[in-house]
Amino acid sequence: MHDIRAIRENPTAFDTALTRRGLEPLSSSILSLDADRRGRIAHAEAAQAEQNKASKEAGAAKGRGDEAEFERLRALVSAKKDETASLQAEAAALDEQLRELLMGLPNAPLETVPVGKDENDNVEIRRWGEPRGLDFTPVEHFEIAGVKAGMDFETAAKLSGARFVVLKGGVARIHRALAQFMIDLHITDHALEETWTPVLVLSDMMLGTGQLPKFGEDSYQTREGWWLIPTSEVTLTNTVHGDLVEHASLPRRMVAHSQCFRSEAGSAGRDTAGMLRQHQFEKVEMVSITDAETGVAEHGRMTDCAQAVLERLGLPYRTIVLCTGDMGFGARITHDLEVWLPGQDKYREISSVSYCGDFQARRMNARYRPEGGGKPEFVHTLNGSGLAVGRALIAVLENGQQADGSVELPAALHPYLGGKTRLGADGKLA
Template identity: 80%
Template sequence: MHDIRAIRENPQAFDAALQRRGLSGISEQVLSLDAERRAHIVEAETAQAEQNRASKEVGAAKARGDEEEFQRLRQLVAEKKADVARMQAEAAMLDNRLRDFLMGIPNLPLETVPDGADEDDNVELHRWGTPRSFEFTPVEHFEIAGVKPGMDFETAAKLSGSRFVLLKGAVARVHRALAQFMLDLHVSRHDLEETWTPVLVLEDMMIGTGQLPKFGEDSYQTREGHWLVPTSEVTLTNTVHGDLVDQASLPRRMVAHSQCFRSEAGSAGRDTTGMLRQHQFEKVEMVSITDAESGLDEHARMTRCAEAVLEALELPYRTMVLSTGDMGFGARITHDLEVWLPGQDKYREISSVSYCGDFQARRMNARYRPEGGGKPEFVHTLNGSGLAVGRTLIAVLENGQQADGSVLFPAALHPYLGGATRLGADGKLSA
């Protein structure tokens, strides 16, 4: 959420930043609502002062025995009390309207973010690895002979409908091994704190990280009012919701492996085959909570943490900085890691690493005490996939596929598979 004082002080800069996202004239609407809200607050405060003054005069009239004046002032106090209640209600309504309006405005992009309308305007930062040359035409993950026995879409559809998958046998084990490998790498090499969190959260938590109110249709809500997390970014980031922490305790670097749930609203017709885009999936998510000065350095660090997973798994990738038109709602800058999928003959996103500044912290009212003293400041937040487990499974299977329908695994996975090095065409693991 945005600081209303900053918008008042420099509305031109606010509009210029949002114009890069394709929005214009927002400050005029914000400031109009703000002016109306402030006017009602002043009116309510004035009426309250008049009520207080009249209340004192009631006592004085009663003490003098002036019954006529006493009754007149009592009536005046009652009228002022009603006026105050009405004005306070109107001010509160306008305050909520302003808050809701600010809640729907995306974060301001950093100056270094490339301008653009969509993903076609993203800028490549670097590549790692060389896509493998195949002596045969590579297929997509669900078409590999050794994968078919362990990747069941028909049974999943019977159980839950479209965009679900049932993994079993060797494929389920590889999927589990990938998540375990990622967690171990982040904990042992990257010094992230392993965390296990709920997947059901209160509405305020979804508001805190920006999923609500604007993107409610993208997530699932239970009948009891809980929300299923679209990623454990929601729970990890909200661990400081409403808190005032010491600067010395920052940065806080966390990682969690969790189930994630997305309705995929607006994605009809996209990636309908295979398990690239599912309603239920797993991610290993990284979140950092930092002070105001450390955010960009932490963003570079978090990007490297995600890249290290791909490099350890010997998966070619490229790192992109997203343009203003492709960047997410809450981000100031985002790096997308795109892994090479030979079955599709293209790079596909496998991780987004975003720096949000104090945008989420304002929604959560999460602050820190500066070490040198002074006024509390809002924390800065970052999040990134490290990685999406299902998409990593797809990449390992497609890049390791062989002409006979088997799959060779990268060396880093062998210890997590009991020494197995391949998935046979029969769907079984072997050394």
Template identity: 85%
Template sequence: MHDIRAIRENPAAFDAALSLRNLAPVSPEILSLDADRRSRISAAEAAQAEQNRASKEAGAAKGRGDEAEFERLRAFVTAKKEENALLQAEAAALDAKLAELLMGIPNLPVDSVPPGADENDNVEIRRWGEPGRFDFTPKEHFEIEGVKPGMDFETAAKLSGSRFVVLQKGVARIHRALAQMMLDLHVDQHGLTETWTPVLVLSKMMEGTGQLPKFGEDSYQTTEGWWLIPTSEVTLTNTVNGDLVEHASLPRRMVAHSQCFRSEAGSAGRDTSGMLRQHQFEKVEMVSITDTENGLTEHGRMTRCAEAVLEKLGLPYRTMVLCGGDMGFGARITHDLEVWLPGQDRYREISSVSYCGDFQARRMNARYRPEAGGKPEFVHTLNGSGLAVGRTLIAVLENGQQADGSVILPEALHPYLRGKTRLGADGELV
């Protein structure tokens, strides 16, 4: 949500920031609606003042027995009352139209976001690890011999349709171990607070983080007013919805492991093989709630938290800053972590870490009380995958695959697998 006062004060800057997203200027439409709304409000206030004045004069006229003047003033009061009601209704309709327009406009990128149209214009800022060398042609995760017994797409399709999977045997245990390892790392070493939240939320919560009203088709609505979360960003961020928090309690750093649900609208034909793009998946999500001064610093910190997971697992990756045309709706700046997948011979996204400024907080009316005093200010919010569990599983399987169909597992997982170090070609841990 955008601050209408900031748009009034500098519409050119607003449109210039949106141009980084390759969007046409919208401030003329916004300001026109705003001017019409404000003129109705002013006119309604004037009509109300005239109504109040005439009511007093009518009382005085009745008191002195001037019936003709009393009737004239009473008719005038009635007319002004009707005029006031009409103007207020018009102002309310314009206010709703303006709010709908503002709710549909994405966040403004920070100045350092590179220009560009799509993922081809994203900029690499660092790289870690070297892709492994194989003396055979590496396979995609679902083709590895030891993975096949534990990754069942046919049964999942029978149960739920396409883009679901049933995990079994060693693969299921590795998947579970990955989530546990991520949580322990973020809690024990990164100082995040482990949190468990519902996966079913009210529409108001989806509006608060920007999934509604514009992107309803990307998520699943269960019954009227209830939605399955696309990520626990929704629940973690909305823990401060409508709250006035103390400055001393910031930053609030949370992490949650949850099921996530996405319709993948618009992705028809993309990544249809394997479990790279699923309707139901698991993610370890990080969210920070901070003040106005420390958002970008917190963004760098959160990015490092996500990178640390990949480094602990020994998975080569690169960190990208997204260009304006590729950023998500609510972000001011986003770092994507892309992990190396030898089966595809390319880097693929495994985490997005975004700084949202006060964009979500305005939608949620989430504020903090500055320690130095003064009026409350909107909090700033951040979110990032730490990591997507299924995609991390894919990366572990592909990077550790062996010629005999087995998979050597990262040392960081051994304690979570009771000392098992390898996924055998039969799908069992050994």
């Protein structure tokens, strides 16, 4: 959420940030609403002061037996009490209106973020690995002979409808091995703290990380009022919700493997075949809680952590900076990692790593106490996939596919598969 004080101090900078996001300038209307709200508060305080004064004077009048003056002052007290209540109600309504307006506005992009309208304006900053030369025509993951028996969309549709899958046998074991490999890499090589969190959260937690109120249709709400998390970014980031932490405890670097749920609203007709876009999936998610001075550097570190997973798996990828028109709601800058999928003959997103500044912290009221003393400051938050497990499975299967329908598996996974090195054309690990 944006800081109203910053908008008051530099409305031009605020409007410039919105313009870079492709939005119209709004500082004038925001500041007008803010002025009305502050005016009501000031008038309410003045009326309250007059009420208090009249109340004291009424007591004095009664004490000296001046009934006429007492009745006049008592009527004034009643009138000022009603006026104060009315002004306070108006101020509260304007405050809620202002809060909803600020809650609905995206974060301000860093100046280094390229300006653009959509994915066509994103900028590639790194490329690693070369797509393997094949002497046969590659197919998509669900068409590989050795995969078909272990990736059952028909049974999943019977159980749950479209955009679900049942994994079995060797394919299910590879999927599990990928998650374990990612978690182990992050906690041993990257010093992230392994964390396990609920997948059901309260509305305030979804509000804190920006899924609510604007993007409620993208998530699932239970009848009991909980929300199923879209990723564990929600739970990990909200571990500091409402807290005042010591600066010495920062940065806090966490990683979690969880089930994730998305309605995929607005994606009708996109990636309907295979596992690329599912309602239920698994992710290994990284979250860092830090301060303003180290936030940008932490973003580079987190990007390196995500890239390391792909490199250990030997999967060709490229890293891009999202332009202002393609960047997520809460981000100040985002790096997307796109892995090569030979079955589609293109790079596809497998991780987004975002620096959010204090945008989420303002929504959560999460602050830290500076080491040298002084006023508490809002923490800065970052999140990134490390990686999307289902998409990593797709990439491993497609990049390792052989002409006979088998799949050669990355060496990094062999210890997690009991020494097995390949998925046979019969669907069994060997």
